[in-house]
Amino acid sequence: MLLGCIADDFTGASDLANTLAKGGMATMQFVGVPDGAAPASCEAGVVALKSRTIPVAEAVRQSLAACEWLLSQGATQILFKYCSTFDSTKEGNIGPVAEALIARLGADVAVVCPVFPATGRTLFNGHLFVNGVLLNESGMQNHPLTPMTDPDIRRWLRHQTRGEVGLVPFSTVRQGAEAIRAALGAEAAAGRRLAVVDAVGDDDLVAIGAAIDGAKLVTGGSGIALGLPANFRRRGLLSGNGTSFTPGHGPAAVLSGSCSNQSRAQVKAYTAKHPGLAVMPDDVMSGAMTVDQAFDHVMSRIGHAPMVYSSADPAEVKAAQERHGKDRVAEAIEGFFGELAVRLADAGIARLVVGGGETSGAVVTALEVECFHIGPEIDPGVPALAAEGPRPIRLALKSGNFGAIDFYDKALAALGDA
Structure with a gap:
C-alpha cells in the first residue's frame, strides 16, 4: 500500500475511492479497521469510519487506530478525508482528529482543503462556497447534525483546535506547486501545523497535490486527492491494474435518509416515476411505522424499484428532534434503515x-460489509460499489448534496440490471 486514507463517513470514503481509482491507483475501500492484511495489489486503501458526529475522543481513537493499520500495510502518506462542506460542530471532529494525526505522524504542517469543484465546492480567502454561495447560506446552516453557520474555515477550525490555523491564499496557489510548497513551509516555521489552502478549480488541486508530494499528512475533501496519484506514478510505483468490479443482477430498491435540498429534489423526481414510502421521524419514534411495514411495502412493489425515504423538510426534522432528542431521533432513523437494508438483502435485493x-x-454497518471494489462513476463523487462480505450486494452510497436530479435512476443502471 502506498497511500492510506481515513474517511469520517461511508459516502465520503467511496467518493475518495472513486477519485483515486479514476487517477489510476488500485483502490479498495474497507469498512472499519480490518483485522487482517490488505490485498497485496492494493495501492490506495480507504478505511471508512462512521466518526463524523460521534464524541470527539472516540473519533480520535478510531482515526488513530485506522492510521496504525494503514501504516502497518506500508502506507507512506496518510490522507484524512472529511466532507467538502466541512461538516462538523464547534467542538469537532475535524480539528481534533487532524491534530491527533499530526502528532502521531510527526508532520510539520498539514493542508486543509475541503474543495471539490465538480460539485461546486470552492475555497477563496479561506471561505467555503457551495455553487457560488457562501457555505452558511447554502442550506448547510440547516443540517440537523452539523449545521455550518460560518463559511470561514480558519475561524471554524480555530474553535476545534489548540493551535493557530494558517492560510495559503489563492494568489499563491495560482503561482504553482513551488510557491505552494514554500508557503506551507513558512506556515510550519511559524508554528501553524494546519494550513487552509484555497482552490477554485481542478488545476489548483493538481498543483496542491504536486506541492505535497511526500507530505506525511494531507486533509481535505475528495478533491485534494486529484493530484496525489501522479506523485506515485512519477516514481514508477503504480501497477496500472485498477480494481475489479462486476455488475449485479436482480431486483433493486432505494433508501434515502438525507434532508438536504438536493436530496429532497432527487426524492421528488424519483417518486414521480417509482413507488415511494415516506418515513416520518415521529412515526418511527412512536412505532406507528415499523421495519416490517416498510419491508412489506417494498416487496409488494419490488418490480418497480421502490424507494423508502425519510427526507423530510429540515424544519420537520428539527421539530422532531426537539420533541424526542437529536441523538435519539438519529439513532432511531439509522437503525430503521440498517435493519430494513438487511431484511431486503436477505430477501434477494441485489x-x-x-x-x-x-x-x-x-x-453498510448493518449489512456487515467488509470491503468494496470500486466501479464506474455514476455522478461526480459517487461510484458503483461491489461489496464483499456475507451479503455480496451492489451498492451506491450518495452524500446528501451529491448527484444530479436523476441520480437514483442512473445509479440503478450503473449497478446492474434486473
Whole structure:
C-alpha cells in the first residue's frame, strides 16, 4: 500500500475511492479497521469510519487506530478525508482528529482543503462556497447534525483546535506547486501545523497535490486527492491494474435518509416515476411505522424499484428532534434503515442505492460489509460499489448534496440490471 486514507463517513470514503481509482491507483475501500492484511495489489486503501458526529475522543481513537493499520500495510502518506462542506460542530471532529494525526505522524504542517469543484465546492480567502454561495447560506446552516453557520474555515477550525490555523491564499496557489510548497513551509516555521489552502478549480488541486508530494499528512475533501496519484506514478510505483468490479443482477430498491435540498429534489423526481414510502421521524419514534411495514411495502412493489425515504423538510426534522432528542431521533432513523437494508438483502435485493452519509453508514454497518471494489462513476463523487462480505450486494452510497436530479435512476443502471 502506498497511500492510506481515513474517511469520517461511508459516502465520503467511496467518493475518495472513486477519485483515486479514476487517477489510476488500485483502490479498495474497507469498512472499519480490518483485522487482517490488505490485498497485496492494493495501492490506495480507504478505511471508512462512521466518526463524523460521534464524541470527539472516540473519533480520535478510531482515526488513530485506522492510521496504525494503514501504516502497518506500508502506507507512506496518510490522507484524512472529511466532507467538502466541512461538516462538523464547534467542538469537532475535524480539528481534533487532524491534530491527533499530526502528532502521531510527526508532520510539520498539514493542508486543509475541503474543495471539490465538480460539485461546486470552492475555497477563496479561506471561505467555503457551495455553487457560488457562501457555505452558511447554502442550506448547510440547516443540517440537523452539523449545521455550518460560518463559511470561514480558519475561524471554524480555530474553535476545534489548540493551535493557530494558517492560510495559503489563492494568489499563491495560482503561482504553482513551488510557491505552494514554500508557503506551507513558512506556515510550519511559524508554528501553524494546519494550513487552509484555497482552490477554485481542478488545476489548483493538481498543483496542491504536486506541492505535497511526500507530505506525511494531507486533509481535505475528495478533491485534494486529484493530484496525489501522479506523485506515485512519477516514481514508477503504480501497477496500472485498477480494481475489479462486476455488475449485479436482480431486483433493486432505494433508501434515502438525507434532508438536504438536493436530496429532497432527487426524492421528488424519483417518486414521480417509482413507488415511494415516506418515513416520518415521529412515526418511527412512536412505532406507528415499523421495519416490517416498510419491508412489506417494498416487496409488494419490488418490480418497480421502490424507494423508502425519510427526507423530510429540515424544519420537520428539527421539530422532531426537539420533541424526542437529536441523538435519539438519529439513532432511531439509522437503525430503521440498517435493519430494513438487511431484511431486503436477505430477501434477494441485489442492487441497493442509499442517500445520505449517516444513513449509508448505518446500512453498510448493518449489512456487515467488509470491503468494496470500486466501479464506474455514476455522478461526480459517487461510484458503483461491489461489496464483499456475507451479503455480496451492489451498492451506491450518495452524500446528501451529491448527484444530479436523476441520480437514483442512473445509479440503478450503473449497478446492474434486473
